[in-house]
Each structure stands twice: as structure tokens, then as C-alpha cells.
Amino acid sequence: MRERISASRWRFWLLLGANRWLLAGILGACVFFAFVVLGVLDFPTLRTTMETTDPVDTIFQGLVGAIITGTTLVVSINQLVLSQEIGPLGEQRARMDTAMDFRQNTDELFGSISPAKPSLFLQQIIETARDRAAAMKSAVDDSENTEMRENVGTYVDDLVENAETAIDELDEATFGTFDVLMAALDYNYARKMHDLRRLGEKYEDDLSDEQRRTFRETLEALTMFGPAREHIKTFYFQWALVKLSRAILTAAVPALVVAGGMVVFVDATSFPGQLFGTDYMIWVVALAFTIAVMPFLLFVSYILRIATVAKQTLAMGPMVLRNSESPSDE
Known part of the structure; x- marks a missing residue:
């Protein structure tokens, strides 16, 4: 950061x-x-x-x-x-529906119930993106395009290194302090999304259906991190203003x-x-x-x-x- x-x-x-x-x-x-x-x-x-x-x-x-x-x-x-936080029943119900819709999306992403703690929630999204990126790298290892293998390998290595750093920081973070949001800010998901989309576009003709699937799944995991981080940031801002x-x-x-x-x-x-x-x-x-x-x-x-x-x-x-x-x- x-x-x-x-x-x-x-x-x-x-x-x-x-x-x-x-x-x-x-x-x-x-x-x-x-x-x-x-x-x-x-x-x-x-x-x-x-x-x-x-x-x-x-x-x-x-x-x-x-x-x-x-x-x-x-x-x-x-x-x-x-x-x-104070409003009529309709507004509160709409907030609940929006929150539950997002939780259902993350449940599908994880294949299990999403963690309730903010630090564990962000950590699991990062771990999912890391694991899917590793699967993407394995999928292109058999490609005959040497340049694509090298570029994807460099991209995944950078993503994994950044993910491990953020995961370690989230392990010791407690909501109510700045540590959770700080760890989320350390994970540079925007750059990773951009680079992955460019790689997908550059090597579109060389990718098999299976390789395209791994690209989409990795991008999906990275995409989920954006609204999750903003959600946690909103909580932190409210917490900080009260403090x-x-x-x-x-x-x-x-x-x-x-x-x-x-x-x-x-x-x-x-x-x-x-x-x-x-x-x-x-x-x-x-x-x-x-x-x-x-x-x-x-x-x-x-x-x-x-x-x-x-x-x-x-x-x-x-x-x-x-x-x-x-x-x-x-």
C-alpha cells in the first residue's frame, strides 16, 4: 500500500x-x-x-x-x-434483501456459507481468487504458446504473493480497528482485474474452452472483492465517525x-x-x-x-x- x-x-x-x-x-x-x-x-x-x-x-x-x-x-x-441506521420498515427490509443477495452470491463463490466476521469474509474471497488463479496457471501450463505461459505465470505469481500478504494481515486483524481495512487496501484487486482482462483479450485465439473457464472464474472471484471491500469500508467509516x-x-x-x-x-x-x-x-x-x-x-x-x-x-x-x-x- x-x-x-x-x-x-x-x-x-x-x-x-x-x-x-x-x-x-x-x-x-x-x-x-x-x-x-x-x-x-x-x-x-x-x-x-x-x-x-x-x-x-x-x-x-x-x-x-x-x-x-x-x-x-x-x-x-x-x-x-x-x-x-434509522428508517421505516421498507428501507430496512430493502437493506436486508440487498445484504442477503450479496451473501448468496458469495455462498455460491465459496461453495459454503460465507463467514460472518469481516476479516474472515475478506480473507476467504482472497483465498478463493488465489486458488482459482493457481488453477488458471495449471490450465495454461500445457499450452504451446510460450509467451502466454510466461505472462500468465508472472501474473499468478504476483497475485499469489499479494494474496499471501493480505491473508497474513487479516489473520491478526480485528474489526473496530483499522487493521481489517488496511489489509483490504493492501490487496490491489483493481490492477489484477485489469491485467487479467488484458491477458484474456491478448490470447483469446490461443485459449481452449477449459482455459477460458479458469480465466472467467478467477475474474469472478476478483470482481466479488470490490463490493466486499466497499461494504467493509462503509462499516469502518461509520465506526470511525462514531469514535x-x-x-x-x-x-x-x-x-x-x-x-x-x-x-x-x-x-x-x-x-x-x-x-x-x-x-x-x-x-x-x-x-x-x-x-x-x-x-x-x-x-x-x-x-x-x-x-x-x-x-x-x-x-x-x-x-x-x-x-x-x-x-x-x-
């Missing part, structure tokens, strides 16, 4: 891999130290400025209003998510208390003395500001991941949008 989106290790970790609370904490530490550095470099000092005007009071008054407004928006996010709402609500209460306290109780005579040669007032204001903006930093950390996943999964099917993985159509 990281190679396909041409991201460095740190950028990939920042956008997708990091725990969202940890990332928000790192962003908060950056805000804190930036505020301290600016306070140390400022002249006249913050305490001197507070004796004539009160920038601290002005900033935290604005933050009190922003926190209350942001918390209200969180309620709107929850309503957006829940609106898809985002809870995280912001959790951070909003202490942020509101701290911001309100700075407005009501802090003036130029508060917190006399120095720490490491820096006025206590700078440390206190920097810490209070960091706590007050923590709901926003949590919002940023969650939306970074959601937006990145959405960008990487804009297309479904054999449509490749990124230059880093665009196949040659020569």
Missing part, C-alpha cells in the same frame, strides 16, 4: 498507521512547544502585555465559543451516521473548563516565578491553549485517515487512478 501511494514511511504512518489519539497527542505537543518558543521570543513579555491589554482573555473567550460550537457539530455528525464523536465529546469537557478558567481566573499577577528561565505564565498559557484545542486536533487526526482512505478507494473495479500503479496499455 505504501509503495502504491508513493508515501514515505513517516507520512504513511501519519496518514494511516498511527493510533489517532497518539497522533493527536503528538500534534498537541507540537502546538505546546511552538507556543512556548513564541512566548520566549516575544518582546515585550506576555506578562507585561497582559498588564495593559489582555490577549489571553481574548483568545480563550474565542476558544470557549469554538468548543461549544464544535461540540454541537459533533451531534450533527452522529445524526448523519445514525440516519443511515470521533466520542473522542471530541471526551476532550471537549476539560477543554471547556480550562478555557473558561483562563478567562475568569487568570490575570497579569497570576503564576509568578520562572521555570527553566521562562516565565510560568508562558508555560501555563501554552498548556491551557493545547488542552483547549485538543478537540480540534482529534478531529484533524481522524479526518486525515478517513480522507486518505476515501482518496485511495475512489474507484471500484478495474479502474486505476494513481500514476504509481497505472498499468501499461501498450
Whole structure:
């Protein structure tokens, strides 16, 4: 996945891999130290400025209003998510019918009842595509066309390697974390569908009926992975938005208390003395500001991941949008 989106290790970790609370904490530490550095470099000092005007009071008054407004928006996010779960009987029945139709399709693909766990469900689709690709390779081994055998062999080897990586990741994945969706994103099914269709078209005249059947069956398995991944992605987005709402609500209460306290109780005579040669007032204001903006930093950390996943999964099917993985159509 990281190679396909041409991201460095740190950028990939920042956008997708990091725990969202940890990332928000790192962003908060950056805000804190930036505020301290600016306070140390400022002249006249913050305490001197507070004796004539009160920038601290002005900033935290604005933050009190922003926190209350942001918390209200969180309620709107929850309503957006829940609106898809709450509806009249007809809509719920239509959702159930659609879900069961897809389950019946996957039951036919597997030859057995589809797993209920998302990780096992995706894993079985990938395993089915891998096994059918291996059967396709065996079917063309007897072909007299050496070029076709080599190209199909290269294609299947790449598919199997990618499948094994995704299967290993899904073995340890639990829904509710990003691991399941991350493993699904690591399986580059769109490129595989495109390459398989090109191979089928290029060697159409050289394929026997049995070989064509194995090509169709492999493509069928790959095709089923697309809607399955989008289905799991939708669940993850709903889950992530609910977690985002809870995280912001959790951070909003202490942020509101701290911001309100700075407005009501802090003036130029508060917190006399120095720490490491820096006025206590700078440390206190920097810490209070960091706590007050923590709901926003949590919002940023969650939306970074959601937006990145959405960008990487804009297309479904054999449509490749990124230059880093665009196949040659020569």
C-alpha cells in the first residue's frame, strides 16, 4: 500500500498507521512547544502585555465559543451516521434483501456459507481468487504458446504473493480497528482485474474452452472483492465517525473548563516565578491553549485517515487512478 501511494514511511504512518489519539497527542505537543518558543521570543513579555491589554482573555473567550460550537457539530455528525441506521420498515427490509443477495452470491463463490466476521469474509474471497488463479496457471501450463505461459505465470505469481500478504494481515486483524481495512487496501484487486482482462483479450485465439473457464472464474472471484471491500469500508467509516464523536465529546469537557478558567481566573499577577528561565505564565498559557484545542486536533487526526482512505478507494473495479500503479496499455 505504501509503495502504491508513493508515501514515505513517516507520512504513511501519519496518514494511516498511527493510533489517532497518539497522533493527536503528538500534534498537541507540537502546538505546546511552538507556543512556548513564541512566548520566549516575544518582546515585550506576555506578562507585561497582559498588564495593559489582555490577549489571553481574548483568545480563550474565542476558544470557549469554538468548543461549544464544535461540540454541537459533533451531534450533527452522529445524526448523519445514525440516519443511515434509522428508517421505516421498507428501507430496512430493502437493506436486508440487498445484504442477503450479496451473501448468496458469495455462498455460491465459496461453495459454503460465507463467514460472518469481516476479516474472515475478506480473507476467504482472497483465498478463493488465489486458488482459482493457481488453477488458471495449471490450465495454461500445457499450452504451446510460450509467451502466454510466461505472462500468465508472472501474473499468478504476483497475485499469489499479494494474496499471501493480505491473508497474513487479516489473520491478526480485528474489526473496530483499522487493521481489517488496511489489509483490504493492501490487496490491489483493481490492477489484477485489469491485467487479467488484458491477458484474456491478448490470447483469446490461443485459449481452449477449459482455459477460458479458469480465466472467467478467477475474474469472478476478483470482481466479488470490490463490493466486499466497499461494504467493509462503509462499516469502518461509520465506526470511525462514531469514535470521533466520542473522542471530541471526551476532550471537549476539560477543554471547556480550562478555557473558561483562563478567562475568569487568570490575570497579569497570576503564576509568578520562572521555570527553566521562562516565565510560568508562558508555560501555563501554552498548556491551557493545547488542552483547549485538543478537540480540534482529534478531529484533524481522524479526518486525515478517513480522507486518505476515501482518496485511495475512489474507484471500484478495474479502474486505476494513481500514476504509481497505472498499468501499461501498450
